[in-house]
Amino acid sequence: SAIDWDAFAKSLTPIETIQEPSQIEKLSKDYYHFSPVLQTQLQDKVANLVVRPRSEAEVVQVARACVQAKVPLTIRGAGTGNYGQCIPLAGGVVLDLTKLNAVAWVKPGLACVQAGAKLAAIDRVTRESGWELRMYPSTYRTATIGGFIGGGSGGIGSITFGQLRDRGNLQAVRVVTLEDQPRILELRGDNVQQVNHAYGTNGIITSLEIPLGPAYPWSEVIVSFEQFMQAARFGQALGDADGIVKKLISVHAWPIPSYFTALAPYLPENKAAALLMVADSCVEPLTALVQAWGGTITYTKAAQDAAKGTPLMEFTWNHTTLHARSSDPTFTYLQTLFPYDPDLALVEQCYRHFGDEVMMHLEFLRTEGRVMPAALQLVRYSTAARLNQIIQYHEDQGAFIANPHTYILEDGGRKTIDTAQVAFKTKVDPYGLLNPGKMRGWLERSGAEASP
Ligand code: FAD
Incomplete structure (x- = not known):
């Protein structure tokens, strides 16, 4: 590309940037290899630069720089998604949010957390007052809350509380836009659905109000x-x-x-x-x-022995596939x-x-x-x-x-184009810089074809 990446990185000072090729490669990948179909489509995709902000203000600064230079920006939590959700198809910046990880407050039944907080780390704080996340994926120990909302669906706890898409399981989000002058928007109520499970294609979630359930042993x-x-x-x-x-x-x-x-x-x-x-x-x-x-x-x-050995949940949900694949890598899966x-x-x-x-x-x-x-x-x-x-x-x-063998948002779990999500992208990402190539509704709107 025509971008001078050294200069671009320098312009972001004092924000942490990563230019070492093997690091960039690692931070450009997720667990897409669970699918032999995605494996061939995505193995050569890589970012030009990784940026690791520590505050919302730094996120805004990166957003502004990317808009100015018209550089694609793909958001990354822990990179444990299974469909190449956080793999940059068009290079550019990978925005690693794992340092944006504070728990701001906990009230009965509700917590406010930054997007890069790990799920298990959130629970450690909320359990002190008798509350815990209502549901989590089996990647609980590594995954971030922003990535769970951006690319996950449900998991341990869904037997009681349903799935992430169900009304009431996400209370509010703060979102940084990719407009010429990036803004910070707060979405509440049903408006959160505009960015819920959108693969980070229409806004950078910086913090969330996430409902909690009672913490039982x-x-x-x-x-x-x-x-x-x-x-x-x-x-x-x-x-x-x-x-x-x-x-x-x-x-x-x-x-x-x-x-x-x-x-x-x-x-x-x-x-x-x-x-x-x-x-x-x-x-x-x-x-x-x-x-x-x-x-x-x-x-x-019993709960008091929870620290001993691998938690049982790490054999369930998609960890089942992980264990089977470690014994026979030709296995894949359906949802x-x-x-x-x-x-x-x-x-x-x-x-x-x-x-x-x-x-x-x-x-x-x-x-x-x-x-x-x-x-x-x-x-x-x-x-x-x-x-x-x-x-x-x-x-x-x-x-x-819910086809796990596609990286196109709508071809996976949704099957239909979510017009509210596309309309929101038109507003907040007018240049189509966020995770380009993943949202069929946007690609077809701008006349291009979604490739696979
Ligand atoms: P990432 O992979 O980093 O990101 C996921 C998507 O969200 C990407 O599109 C990314 O661009 C976007 N995103 C990340 N952060 C933000 C943000 N702040 N704002 C906007 N968009 C953002 N999933 C389940 O739902 N249930 C399971 O039980 C489950 N089990 C799994 C088991 C294994 C072994 C593996 C490998 C995966 C499993 N997953 C499961 C998938 C995945 O681990 C979870 O969905 C996890 O919550 C993703 O979090 P992450 O931080 O790794 O997200």
Whole structure:
């Protein structure tokens, strides 16, 4: 490009900048390699410069410099996204927000935090007054709150509170714009949806008001079942058991448990497993429910022992895929929402239809008042065409697939162009500098084609 990057970096003094090529390369990547499709599309994408501001004022200064020089700017939290969300397609600046990480205040049920704060670090502060994040991804220990809102969907806690997109799970945001004179906007109420899950394409979130739930001491429990469908129906029953306080219901068909090597003593051969988090005080009623469904509790760890060993949640959600891929890197995965059906008929049909090619992994969540299974099935990958066939089968049968094999925002979980998000981008990013190439609604508006 025509930009003199040394001079550009110098012009940002005293803000920290990184120009060392291997560092830039590292900070230009995320976990896109979970998808063999994205792997080939994104492996050579890299920024020209990484900038690491420490305050909102510094963010505004970087925004102004990028607008003046018409340089693309891609926001990065911890870079743990799975769809190349934070990979810069057109080079330019990667804005690393991990140093913008203060917890400003905590009130009952609500915290105000800076975007680069790590999820686990937020909880350490809020738990002092009996509160914690309502939900978090299994990358809890590394991911940032800004990245979770920008590119995530839900996770541990979604069985009680739904997903990030549900009204009430994000209270307010402060956003820096990429106008000629960058502004700081505050969005509240439904207006937060303009930037919620937008891959940082329409504003730099600098701080957020994030709702909290009561911090229970959580027990971790593993239950073993002879049959997968027995485990799945138990998962639904536990989800529906309103008197049992819970945070995680993760159900796995064999051979998935065989990839959890650290848990091997608790995962008998050829059996399905349910990995759970329930309030310590609810282990007794849980035990009765397990008996009713013919399961066997093989492992219990009370909250006071939480510091010992790897947390159980780091085998669930997309960590399941991580563990499977470390044993066989040809594995990839799907993200599916099955239609509401307490009998799980379509889950059973898909489980039997694909056999060992698509291994069933369910994560129960509550959405619009009803408990249903999301699935992150493990797929033995052969070709892109076969992968699309598998996706098509699910869609034909009425399951919703949030395709994890695309970096285009709308082609993943949304399927439709969010006109409010596009309209907001028109206002706050008139030159289209924020994470270019990711938002189909913007690309089509400006006459270009979204490439894949
Ligand atoms: P990044 O990857 O850095 O960014 C994500 C997106 O948000 C990018 O588009 C980025 O540009 C944008 N962004 C970042 N910060 C801001 C900001 N301040 N303002 C505007 N836009 C911003 N996700 C889930 O939802 N649930 C899970 O259970 C889950 N499990 C995972 C397990 C594994 C093993 C892996 C690798 C990933 C998993 N993920 C999961 C995906 C990801 O880890 C989470 O969504 C995480 O919260 C992303 O945070 P991050 O800080 O790493 O974001």
